[in-house]
Amino acid sequence: MNQITEPNAAARESGAAAPAPFFVRGKLVEGAEVRHKSRDLGVDFVTPAIDLDALVTPRTEPGPLFDVPLDEILDFLVASGEAMKRDEKGYLREAIERISATNVLPRSVIEANVRMSAEYLNKSMLLEYAQQNLGDVKLLDGWVPRVDSAGRRSFTRAFPSRLIHVLPGNSPIVSVQSIALGAMTKGVNLFKMGSSDPFMAVAILRTMSEVDPNHPLPRSMSAVYWRGGDEAVERALYRPQYFDKIVAWGGGDAINNVIKYLGPGFQLVSFDPKTSISMIGREAFGSEAVLDEVATRASSDVGMLNQEACVCSRVLFVEGDRQQVDSFSARLQKKLVERNAMGGKAPPLPRDLAEEIEGLRSMTDDFGVWGAPDGSGLVIRSDEPVDFHPIQKTANVVQVNDLKDALKWVNVATQTVGVYPPARQAELRNGLASGGAQRIVRLGDAGGQSIGAPHDAMYIMHRFVHWIVHEDGLASA
Incomplete structure (x- = not known):
């Protein structure tokens, strides 16, 4: 891996359009109905046509992870990380090949990102992350009681949200981070992949399905690609009756495109250009x-x-x-x-x-x-x-x-x-x-990260959930 000067050249010059399948609510969706170009390199890739109805979990239907204990979710994430290291089906090796054709990053850097992605799924680290972000991880599993100084009793829960994640294409590891945080907050998650990397999120979710195809975690996740700004897709999906928040990474154009859809009941969690x-x-x-x-x-x-x-x-x-x-x-x-x-x-x-x-x-x-x-x-x-x-x-x-x-x-x-x-x-x-x-x-530690520290001036998991309070009057009543 260390001898490569222009490592992506062969993949880019082959001329073939790489297939980029979707993963929709626990199922792989393959097809080549739509042809796209990657943003930075102009390399073609093909995807299935989007079934908009399949991407929406009705609000009358609880998300698959809503009532799954955090400890069980963490155990599944750890098992998924071990499966990613083995990569028995070759999903991640295939993703590396395809990302190397569409992305400006050298192949060796892409490979290192994929290795780090598997290591990220560490139970103690993820639990510490959640604790730092939320103060008390019990808030994810149920209604936590409190009696205030005036004697009023209340119950608070960090309730799961329905999230659209607009992923960046500049670092494959963001896919595993987003999947893990979306899983720990127990939400329904739709990942819009970037054109520079329309492969990594699907490769991870396919690996998770190999661990247990019936587990609620992969069934709570979808990963698809559409061209940013495609109003036929975004006007249909970016609505509060379907989703609560949009988690947007990207440049100014990507963020500005999302802002126009915001309104009551549909919030933005923005990792805007920095x-x-x-x-x-x-x-x-x-x-x-x-x-x-x-x-x-x-x-x-x-x-x-x-x-x-x-x-x-x-x-x-x-x-x-x-x-x-x-x-x-x-x-x-x-x-x-x-x-x-x-x-x-x-x-x-x-x-x-x-x-x-x-x-x-x-x-x-x-x-x-x-x-x-x-x-x-x-x-x-x-x-x-x-x-x-x-x-x-x-x-x-x-x-x-x-x-x-x-x-x-x-x-x-x-x-x-x-x-x-x-x-x-x-x-x-x-x-x-x-x-x-x-x-x-x-100096020299910009790439390091304190576990659970704020990112872009916010605690991410704190923003991913709905903070719901049940107030029950005076405790003595």
Whole structure:
């Protein structure tokens, strides 16, 4: 897996349209009636025609998981994870082949995501996640009693919802995370897969059906594909009589498309477009060894998943003089190139963006440019953030005299902030939070995750359920 430079080329050049079957309420649906193109690469794939009626569980019919104990759900998820590791039917191997044709991620990265997906289904970790999100997991299994300070008695339950998940195509592991959280909250779940990955969710659900085809978990799940914005599908499904919430991941167009369907009784849980940054103090220049370590950590935050994920750093604010910041920029570029041995080069930058960046090379008073726009690793040094979106292993290093000077560029679209040295996190975190940032980590740890921590400024499971209260008057009555 580690020898691949352009790992998806053979799959893309075959010319064949990969079949992308559906999974509808516990059953596989195959067919090739509709032809689609993947968003980023324009690769064809074919799907069955959508049966809209089959995707809807009537509200008069309780969801299959509504009354299944959480412990039983967790045991099934664990068994599914073990089945994914064995992959006896080859569903995941097949998904890897097909995602490699439609997705910009190198095959080795896709394979690593699939391995992590199986490891994600860990009982103790999932239980800890639920506990952190909800405070008391008993709320998922029944009505939890309470008597308040005025003597009023009530019962509260985190009641299952009917959810549509608009999945992103930039990371296959999001499929297993969404399936697991949807299962633990016991809802009815419809997954709209992305065109860059219309395979992973179905492969997972097919594997779960092999564990037990009659289990309520796979029967509570559907995974299909339609082109985002297809009003014939969305006007029919995005209605409160069928679903309670839409869980939307994606870019601005995807989120804006969903918003127009919102109304009373139909809510949005939005993982909207985010960017991440790094903040590096002058302590990085304490020695050559320290500078090398800092550049390595920064390259990890920039280059993971070939900069496809929201957590990937795009702008790095570096405290120091011009010579210091340029030395860091040159070293960062070399570290990004070195990472290619682990995951392969990213695709080259779009031609218009590459030409714009090449034009910056001659503006030596304002910009510094290291590397080439070929996906191997590129660094641009500037006095303020560039006016384009750094992608495909492109890092924008911004020189600042003080890290607090960078706070003016933090906003509600700033997701993760990696800080070096760690001791300076405390002095920056209030300013970062006030500006709108949602997550602060040590430099190099953007890809890590505290179990059950908020994501995009929310507890996900808390948002997935309906919070229902049964009030029963005075306890003494």
